[in-house]
Amino acid sequence: MTRRPTPAPHTPATLYLSAPEAARLIAAKGLPACLEGIADCIAADFRRWGDFDKVPRVPSYSPGGAIELMPIADDATYTFKYVNGHPGNTRQGLPTVMAFGVLADVATGTPRFLSELTLTTALRTAAMSAVAARALARPGSRVMALIGNGAQSEFQALAFQHLVGIRELRLFDTDPQATAKLQANLAGSGLALTRCTSAAEAARGADIITTITADKARAKVLCADMVGRGTHINAVGGDCPGKTELEAAVLALARVFVEYTPQTRVEGEIQQMPADFPVTELWEVLAGRAAGRHSADEITVFDSVGFALEDFSALRFMHAAAVALGMGTPIDLIPVLDDPRDLFALLRPKAAQWPAAARPMHTSRAAQAEPA
């Protein structure tokens, strides 16, 4: 225990940010600042779309839901997210969506940052929605319908308040308790809240309509006759095959914007439409290569399914924030080797051969369990 070997030249330490620490980080910086920071990262990364090695996410479907991996890389940084979607989880006290992710160096493959992403995904999804709305909604939009008042609804509400300028929310959920929870969480936010008894009532007079429901089914949460001229629709809940929220007629009326076409054709609202249904990728609008909204009368839809690049942006924001605040814990996910060609050295029977830097996480529980 007293010998401290010289650390290897490059120690592959991974910084770990747990769910409670991520919450403390966000509380420390303030949620609006985090939403703004993640939105800035997303906008900057989407503008350099061509720099990224992109693939549709890799799903594993089961009767109860889906587990997905979402990798992406530029020349310097690789990230991936693990995320599930199990609508029945809440009945067992578990979140519908749970996630974590890793940021790694492309040059060596070293995983640098392992982070919870359950909470962070809610922030990045809301930040992405706000980035799209800033580009697509009518300037001066002040009223938003929020249809679906579940786990992500507060984040959407606050992102649209702080990043888009929304002042009034019209709330609807098939579960009145969900709306009550949202109202309680937004008390003191400064947002005017109107509780509605139907999606149609919520949509009435809204500049922006956000749909973020969790049912894994073909639903018609929003029909064409509920959507006024000039509305921007932020369609967030439909995000896997068989799960949609909009009546097809809404899409037929609108100009539709997507994150990454190959993925959205399979997972998004446009899975209801022909394979050649015209869409515009949002990055083109952000980069000035395509027009956003054409007129104040046009209906725009952001058919959001969530793309790996948003998690890349969120992970680099959270990593930088954790480093700046001194948060997170170094873990020894990767072994430290004196000679990297001598992996077997890890098994040679020498006590205390581990560099001290490699074991900050060895708790007393682990030490007790250590075999003789």
Place this chain on the structure above:
Amino acid sequence: MTRRPTPAPHTPATLYLSAPEAARLIAAKGLPACLEGIADCIAADFRRWGDFDKVPRVPSYSPGGAIELMPIADDATYTFKYVNGHPGNTRQGLPTVMAFGVLADVATGTPRFLSELTLTTALRTAAMSAVAARALARPGSRVMALIGNGAQSEFQALAFQHLVGIRELRLFDTDPQATAKLQANLAGSGLALTRCTSAAEAARGADIITTITADKARAKVLCADMVGRGTHINAVGGDCPGKTELEAAVLALARVFVEYTPQTRVEGEIQQMPADFPVTELWEVLAGRAAGRHSADEITVFDSVGFALEDFSALRFMHAAAVALGMGTPIDLIPVLDDPRDLFALLRPKAAQWPAAARPMHTSRAAQAEPA
């Protein structure tokens, strides 16, 4: 700090096994027992091949190497591995291959086990090679050439000793220091070791030839004129596009067995061969659906690239072993929520709202960094 809320009905705690703890686990059980246990899991899982939702691994290639995700699932369990391959890493003191992985519940998407897989991958690759050789090499094989004496060579040597019955190794590496390291690590193993000055010399008289070199290039480590009749070739090193070890003529002479054809066509030795070059998937042999070796004269090749199912088997072995030995540390990768629909509760300004069970990893360092 004194209030201990009732835990949520299903707490999504994840058991974390670090690299040092994995090494202690393997040392505690003994390496031969771990190789045998993982081989048993692999053989059992390969026999029920049809139970798995399989995809080729998802690579991200860069000039220096590759980062890959390897997901797979059956009805109950989902696993994935993150693994890189960067041949230049050793010059920076880093392993060529670093890996970690997760085992999750299909029913809810909860990640149950996060483990280092750098060390474990070496065991599972060797165990897989031994499972294949037991099915394909001539009975009574006693002499193995081991060409490539790098980080994985000890594991191959010991797997073939304990699981296949190899007694003598003929060693060759272009780097004499690698061979010296291997010899030192195998001293006392009971294996007879013969150091050779070329691959051809090593191959002479061998029942089994294992090639496990790390160069990322089209190499001809083994040529047809070096391979005697009846030899089984365990070709492990060639595992990505552009990286091969065998002269094409060796493949033309042999019957070739693969893990998962869609992946091996792209990554394996057979990337050199026409797209319809005949191969047999190893699971068919293990399940009794296809013949292995036809005769004592036949040359067989196991064109191993590493498949996600092997990591599934290794993760379930390590998870069970960690639970049985009380090793590993619960971490709060996923937040614990009193109400799973109220994710926002994590950000409400209440001190000590975290269930005590959710924070075993909060070290004093993290606590110091906690903002006010």
